[in-house]
Amino acid sequence: MNVLEVRGLGVDYQSATGAVHAVADVTLDLRRGEILGLAGESGSGKSTLANAVARLLRPPAAITSGSVLYRRRDGTEADVLALGPKQLRAFRWKELAVVFQSAMNSLNPVATIGSQIDDVLRIHAPDLSRKARAARAAELLQRVGINADRLRGYPHELSGGMRQRAAIAIALALNPEIIIMDEPTTALDVVVQRDILHEIGALREEYGFAVVFITHDLSLLMEISDRIAVMYAGRVVEVGTARALRTAPRHPYTEGLLRSFPRLRGPREELLGIPGTPPDLRSPPPGCAFHPRCRHAFDGCADERPALLPVPGGEVACRLNEGAGADTAAREAS
Amino acid sequence: MIVLEGRNLTKHFTAARGRWGRRPPVRAVEDVSLALRAGRVSALVGESGCGKSTVARLLAQVYPATSGDVLLRGEVVRAHRGAAFRSYRRQVQLIFQDPFASLNPFHRVRYHLARPLRVHGHAKSDAHERELVAELLERVSLTPVDQFMDKLPHELSGGQRQRVAIARALAVRPVALIADEPVSMLDVSIRLGVLRLLEKLADESGLALLYITHDIASARYFAEDITVMYAGRLVESGPAEALTQAARHPYTRLLLESAPDPDRVTPRERQRHGEPPSLADPPGGCRFHPRCPVALPVCSTTVPGRTELGDGRWTHCWEAAGD
Numbered sequence: 001m002n003v004l005e006v007r008g009l010g011v012d013y014q015s016a017t018g019a020v021h022a023v024a025d026v027t028l029d030l031r032r033g034e035i036l037g038l039a040g041e042s043g044s045g046k047s048t049l050a051n052a053v054a055r056l057l058r059p060p061a062a063i064t065s066g067s068v069l070y071r072r073r074d075g076t077e078a079d080v081l082a083l084g085p086k087q088l089r090a091f092r093w094k095e096l097a098v099v100f101q102s103a104m105n106s107l108n109p110v111a112t113i114g115s116q117i118d119d120v121l122r123i124h125a126p127d128l129s130r131k132a133r134a135a136r137a138a139e140l141l142q143r144v145g146i147n148a149d150r151l152r153g154y155p156h157e158l159s160g161g162m163r164q165r166a167a168i169a170i171a172l173a174l175n176p177e178i179i180i181m182d183e184p185t186t187a188l189d190v191v192v193q194r195d196i197l198h199e200i201g202a203l204r205e206e207y208g209f210a211v212v213f214i215t216h217d218l219s220l221l222m223e224i225s226d227r228i229a230v231m232y233a234g235r236v237v238e239v240g241t242a243r244a245l246r247t248a249p250r251h252p253y254t255e256g257l258l259r260s261f262p263r264l265r266g267p268r269e270e271l272l273g274i275p276g277t278p279p280d281l282r283s284p285p286p287g288c289a290f291h292p293r294c295r296h297a298f299d300g301c302a303d304e305r306p307a308l309l310p311v312p313g314g315e316v317a318c319r320l321n322e323g324a325g326a327d328t329a330a331r332e333a334s
Numbered sequence: 335m336i337v338l339e340g341r342n343l344t345k346h347f348t349a350a351r352g353r354w355g356r357r358p359p360v361r362a363v364e365d366v367s368l369a370l371r372a373g374r375v376s377a378l379v380g381e382s383g384c385g386k387s388t389v390a391r392l393l394a395q396v397y398p399a400t401s402g403d404v405l406l407r408g409e410v411v412r413a414h415r416g417a418a419f420r421s422y423r424r425q426v427q428l429i430f431q432d433p434f435a436s437l438n439p440f441h442r443v444r445y446h447l448a449r450p451l452r453v454h455g456h457a458k459s460d461a462h463e464r465e466l467v468a469e470l471l472e473r474v475s476l477t478p479v480d481q482f483m484d485k486l487p488h489e490l491s492g493g494q495r496q497r498v499a500i501a502r503a504l505a506v507r508p509v510a511l512i513a514d515e516p517v518s519m520l521d522v523s524i525r526l527g528v529l530r531l532l533e534k535l536a537d538e539s540g541l542a543l544l545y546i547t548h549d550i551a552s553a554r555y556f557a558e559d560i561t562v563m564y565a566g567r568l569v570e571s572g573p574a575e576a577l578t579q580a581a582r583h584p585y586t587r588l589l590l591e592s593a594p595d596p597d598r599v600t601p602r603e604r605q606r607h608g609e610p611p612s613l614a615d616p617p618g619g620c621r622f623h624p625r626c627p628v629a630l631p632v633c634s635t636t637v638p639g640r641t642e643l644g645d646g647r648w649t650h651c652w653e654a655a656g657d
Contacts, residue, residue: 041521042492145606159609189381189548191607194592198605216522222596246596260522262555264578264595271555273526277491 002071003177003210004030004053004080009066011045011052014059020281022048022061024234027308030178032073035204035211037221037242039257040231041278046214049231050180053212054098055080055088070095073177093124097171099164101183106167107155113141113166114151120173140169145199161192165199172203180212185220197224218257222246227314230254233279233289240314250316252294288319296320336408337542338370338426338510343392343402345385360613362388364566365402370510370542375533377545377557377574379589381610385566386546390512393544394428395419406510424454427503431515433495437487443498444483447471450505470501474531493524500531510542511535518548529556550589554578559646562586565610565621567637572647582649585622620652628653 011023023045030036040046051057053068068080070091083091092098100106108116117137121128128136138148144165146158155163164184171179181200185193201224204211215221221228221242228245230238230253238251249255256274263269276293279285285292291301300319308317343366346359363385370376380386392399395413403410406425413422430436437446447467448457457463468479474497476482487495496516503511513532517525533556536543545557553560554574561571562585570583581587588607608625611617617624623633632652641655642648 041523161609189610190592190594191381191588192609195606217594218522219596220594223594242596257522260526262551263597264551264554264590264593265597268555268575271526273530274523275527277493277524278521 001031002029003032005067005069005071006030006049006053007067007069009049009052009068010064011048011057011061012064013061015282017282019064021284022234022281023052026066026231026234026236028229028236028239030210030212031227032177033204033208033210034226035201035213035224037225037228038212038214038231039216039218039221039228041216043233043278043281044231045234046231047182048234050098050182050212050214053080054092054096054180055083056098070178090124093120093171093176094174095176096178096180097174097176098180098182099167099171099184101186105163107163109155112152112154113146113158116166117141117151117170117173120170124174136173140172141166143172143203144169145195159192161188161196164188164196168196168200168203172207175207176209178210178212180214182214183216184213186215186217200224217261218254219261219263230257233281233284235289235317236308236315237290237318238314238316239308240311240316244313248313250311250314250321251290251318252296252320253290256293256295288317335372336369337372337406338393338544339405339408340366340368340389340393341403341405342367343389343404344400345388345392345397346400358614361616362566362613363392363399366563366566366568367402368393368544368561368568370544372509372542373536373540374559375536375543375545375557377547377553377560378563379547379550379553379560380563381548381589383610383613384563385613386563387514389563390428390514390544390546393510394426394512395422396428420454424506425508426510426512427506427508429496429499429503429511429513429516432519433492433499434487434519436499437495439487441486442483443471443476443485443487443490446498446502447505450502454506456505456507466505470505473504473535474498474501475527476501491524492520493528496520496528497531500528500535504535504539508541510544512544512546514546515548516545517552525552532556549593550578551593551595562589565616566613567621568650569622570647570649570651572643573645576645576647582643582647582654583622583651584626584628584653588625620650630656 006026006028009023009026012019013022026049038046052063070078070080114137117140118133121133121136137151141148146162146165185196225242227241229236232253238254245254249258259272274293279289287302287304288306291297306317306319308315311321343363345363346361348359349357366389378386393404398414411422413419444467447470448463451457451463451466457466471479471482476497517528535541547553557574560574560577562569564585570586581590619634619636620638623629630652638650638652638655640648640650
C-alpha cells in the first residue's frame with residue numbers, strides 16, 4: 001500500500017555556530033497513487049525533507065538519523081538512504097522524479113526540448129531505439145499539453161507555463177512511481193497554475209504515480225491533495241486527509257494557517273492570522289516549537305515536546321489532543 | 335476626495351535599435367484611468383506582465399507616460415527629476431515586493447528611517463529625529479522601539495523588513511501610498527499582519543492607498559474597490575464585494591475560477607485556457623478575445639468602450655455592452 005516510508009528522518013545543516021536541525025524526527029508514509037500535500041512556511045523543512053528523500057542533499061546538509069524505505073510494485077524493497085551511486089542513478093527518474101519550482105529555468109537554454117527529453121530516455125532506457133525515443137518524446141509533450149512540433153524548439157521560445165509543462169514531461173519520461181513536486185506552480189499565474197494542476201491530476205489518474213506536492217499555499221493543497229502533512233520548524237505537526245484538515249483542523253498552527261488566507265466565496269469571515277514570527281531554527285523554542293505563537297498554549301507546552309499521535313482522520317502533535325488520541329486508541333482496541 | 339488620479343495613461347516601451355533593426359514597441363499600458371481617494375484602499379488586480387507595476391510607476395512618476403496625465407489633487411503633474419520630483423515624492427510613496435532587496439544590508443533600521451526625514455527636511459535636530467524614528471517604528475508596530483532601531487536588515491524577518499519599508503515610506507508624510515505586491519514574498523502567517531497595518535494606516539491617517547496584487551481573494555478582504563487589468567488594459571472595476579461575487583467580465587470570471595479555493599464544490603473541468611498575449615504584438619480589439627469563451631465577431635476588431643453597470647461598477651466588454 002505504501003510506496004515510500006520515512007521513519008524518524010533527521011537532517012542537520014552544519015554551521016559555524018553548531019548544527020541546525022532543519023528536519024527532525026519526521027515519520028511519514030506515501031501511499032501508492034496518492035497526492036500527498038506537504039505544507040509549511042519558508043524554513044519549515046519541507047524542501048529539505050523532499051531533497052533528503054530524493055538523495056539530493058549536499059553539504060553542509062547531512063542526514064543524521066532515520067530511514068527511507070521504497071517499496072516496488074513487485075514487493076521488493078530498497079533502502080533509499082543506502083543506495084550506492086549506480087543504484088541511485090537507476091532509482092532517480094525511473095522510480096522517483098523531481099520537479100522543482102525553478103524547473104522552468106532548469107532546462108538547458110542551448111538544447112532543444114526534444115534533445116533534453118531524449119537525454120533522459122537515452123541514459124535511463126538504453127534499450128529503446130532512436131525512433132522509439134523520438135516517438136516517446138513527442139507523446140510525452142502531447143500528454144502535458146504541448147504541441148509535438150515544439151520538440152525542436154528551444155526553452156526561450158516557450159512561456160513559463162509551457163517550460164514548467166516540459167519539465168513535468170521530462171519527469172514523466174520513465175513512468176516513475178513517485179514524483180516530488182517542490183512548489184511547481186508558485187512562479188506561475190493563477191490561470192496557468194489551474195491548467196497545470198488539472199493536467200497533473202489527469203496524468204496521475206492515467207499513470208497511477210504518487211505525488212508529493214510541496215507548497216506554502218494550504219488552500220491549493222486542500223483542493224488537490226488526498227492527504228496533507230503540515231510542517232512547522234522541521235517537524236510534522238499534523239497529518240490528515242484534506243477533508244479532515246479543512247473541516248476540523250486539530251493543531252492550532254493548521255487552524256491558524258487556514259484562517260490566515262482570505263476566501264473568495266461565502267461570508268467574509270474574520271481572519272485570525274498567526275501572531276509572532278516563525279522560529280529561528282538555530283535556537284528553537286523548548287517543548288512545542290509553536291507554543292510562543294499559539295493561542296491555546298498552556299504551561300506544559302514549553303516543557304515537553306508533544307509526540308505525533310493518532311487521532312480520527314490522521315495524526316497530530318499537540319498536547320491539546322493527547323486525550324483525543326487515547327480515546328480513539330481505546331475505541332479501536334475494543 | 336480624489337488624491338491621486340491617472341487619466342488615460344498609456345505607456346509604450348521602445349527597445350533600442352538592435353542588430354535586426356527596430357523592434358516593435360511593447361504596449362505595456364493602454365488607456366488606463368484610475369483614481370485613489372483619501373482614506374481608502376483601492377486594489378489593482380492582474381497577472382504578471384499585465385502592466386500593473388507599470389501603472390504604479392507611472393503614478394509615482396518614475397518614468398513619463400507616452401500619453402495621458404497624472405493628477406495630484408486635481409492638478410496635472412510632470413515631475414520626473416530635480417526639485418519637482420523630490421516634492422512629488424514627499425506626497426506619493428512606493429512600497430515594493432521584495433523587502434530583502436529594498437533595504438540596504440549595511441545600514442541599521444535607524445538610518446533607513448532617518449534618511450528620508452533629513453532629505454525631506456522633517457527632522458529639526460538629532461533629538462527630534464530620534465523621536466520621529468521612534469514614532470514611526472511605533473506606528474508600524476515594531477516594538478519595543480529601542481530594540482529595533484539599531485538592528486541590521488539581516489536580523490529582521492521578512493515581515494519585519496516590510497514594516498521597516500512601510501515606516502520609511504511614511505517618514506515623508508505622504509498623502510498617497512502605492513504598494514506593489516507588498517505581501518507576496520512573505521509567509522502566509524505574516525501577510526495578514528502587514529495587510530492589516532496598511533489598512534489601519536489608510537483608515538487612521540487618511541492615506542490614499544493603491545494595493546497592487548495578483549491575489550484577488552486578498553483584494554476582496556482589504557480593498558474597498560477592485561480594478562482588474564489584463565494585458566495592459568483595464569477590464570472591470572467595482573466595489574470589492576460586488577465584483578468578486580458577481581463578476582461581469584469573462585476575464586474576471588476566469589481569474590476567480592482559477593484562484594485556489596478549498597471550498598470549491600464544482601468538479602474539475604478539463605479545459606485549457608491558454609496564456610496572456612505578448613504585449614509587443616497584442617491581439618486587436620479586446621485583448622482577451624482569443625481566450626474568451628463568449629467572444630463575438632466585433633471583439634476581434636474593435637476595442638470595447640466602458641459600459642457603466644451602476645453602483646460604481648463598469649466593464650470593458652462587448653457582451654456586457656449588448657445587454
